[in-house]
Amino acid sequence: MTPAAAEATTPSTARSALRAIRRAGPMLLSGGTVLALVVLASLFVPLLVEIDPLGIDVAQKLLPPSAEHWLGTDEFGREVLDRLIIGAHISLRVAFAATLLTAVLGIALGALSGQYRLADSIIGRFSDALLVFPGFVLAIMILAALGPSELNVVLAVVVLYVPRVIRTVRASIIEFRSADFVQAARAVGVGDMRLLVVHILPKSFGPVMVQLTFGFAWAILVEAGLSFLGLGPPPPSPSWGNMISAAREFIRTAPWIMIAPGVMITITVLSLNLIGDGLRDLVDPRLQGKVGP
């Protein structure tokens, strides 16, 4: 019998895999930790401490950060910290819903267009048309047409981001549909549907995960941007973008109201980008710096 596993992993591929992990590891770890802290805090702090993001107390308005009001209070005397924590719910919820929907739609449509020529030309034209517009401008147009609401923000993000996922899925389907192992499986009578679902589609999951991570970060930014323009979830919902928007007037007198949500948006997006970069390096080191909006 020939010795099995002789060429299991050649030293060079093992080494390059190790290098990728060494480079990606710190990014994934730091990004993941920060994101986990943000998510856990927004989920569990309201359970542990009484939080009142809407409680107006005009006597306590515009107080700077202190031992009593950790991040100060806003123009209605509401706790900035409380609003920040609940704001995380809205921002993350919108981004998460948008990302999930983008994933489902993107994979389904990408699979269709990778598989069928006609679907490809229809879906392809649509995504090209969407990609022509600067993303944020299109988002504003969509929100202006549909009216400001949390759901409409989700829809806008999906419409803008889905073409990228479609392209990624389509590209890897086209790459792998003629792979030897797909041909071999086809030659022993495996059906088209199973070929697609079991052999071809899973190959796109790596790149798609990377893309979705960046999409998540981008969704947070879009939500914040739209809210800032008054097109996001309507006040008094304390989304991070809403908070910044409301704090504009007080940037000189009470800058903490704006700085707190600004910092949250920054570190959340940054941590997601770090995770995306790390994943990308793991999935395909050749793609460095090429994914993301």
Added chain:
Amino acid sequence: MSRQGVAPGAGEPVLQLEGVEVRFPSPHGSFAVVDRLSLSVTRGEILGVVGESGCGKSMLARSIVGLVPPPGRTVGGAILFDGVDLVRLSPDERRRIRGDAIAVVPQEPMTSLNPTLRIGDQLTEVLRAHRPEMSRSQRRARALEVMEQVGIQFAGQRLAQYPHELSGGMRQRVMIAMALICGAVKLLIADEPTTALDVTIQAQILELFVRLQSEEQMTVILITHDLAVVAQTAHRVAVMYAGCIVELAPVLDLFDAPLHPYTRGLLETLPRRGASASKSHLATIAGAVPDLARPPAGCRFFNRCPHALAGICDAALPALEPVADERWVRCHRWRELPAVAAAAVGAAS
């Protein structure tokens, strides 16, 4: 043109190709990679199909199983398998035959298994496709049985392993097991099954083919560019050149007395022990296959043939004509050539 290539054959034919034509579109017009090819494969034989790269032998195989890669297409002819014309079947009917009654062993064992799926899942996938009534444990039992049959040791462990944990020879055995797992294979098409393997493993795999062929009473079409492989295993050989069969003969006759100049050329390219020292280089056939988008009017081997005669050989495509019992050749000058060749050998020595 019809049925000229159908050899009389001793037994009944299991597969009959009649004027099969596979064409690919190109900017210069479509070209036929398999050109009106007729051939009869007898039940229980091992038929070797030889020829250099690009002669159409792989496309012939793909045409039989209905997997000519687009934009190529089987545009004409009939492929009768047990009397049923495969060309007329629906895609799903053809899928049902693939892997069940007609199985294919691919060329590249290293890349023909999905690297992210366990061996067991890939083997039993064939049963899922063709024997949906079988239970999980039945599928597993059948997989173990067929793995034993193709000489895979520790079959139980192998089922849980990934392709990268197996050597090339072992992977090719897995591919053969996949081809046999339904247990109903009548025709096995092996497309360069040993090209990616080293010679010791190649010998083992070929031995396996010969054993399985007699055990399973199946017919084998063995496609290869390697005459040595054919010599070891095949009963009959079809030599292909530029989409056509140029010579069809029982294997011993072919090696003893090749008739077509192309076959001779192929045989001369085999390195020989004790070849004279002056011939330090390996023999080659000069030139390349003609442009199939504009096939020459005459013999397709004209531009490379040492015996080509202008006015005869480039005037018309020679027919595949019967020469002797079970021997066919496509050459205008085959009658004169043995003498010509003998004279050439005499002059050289």
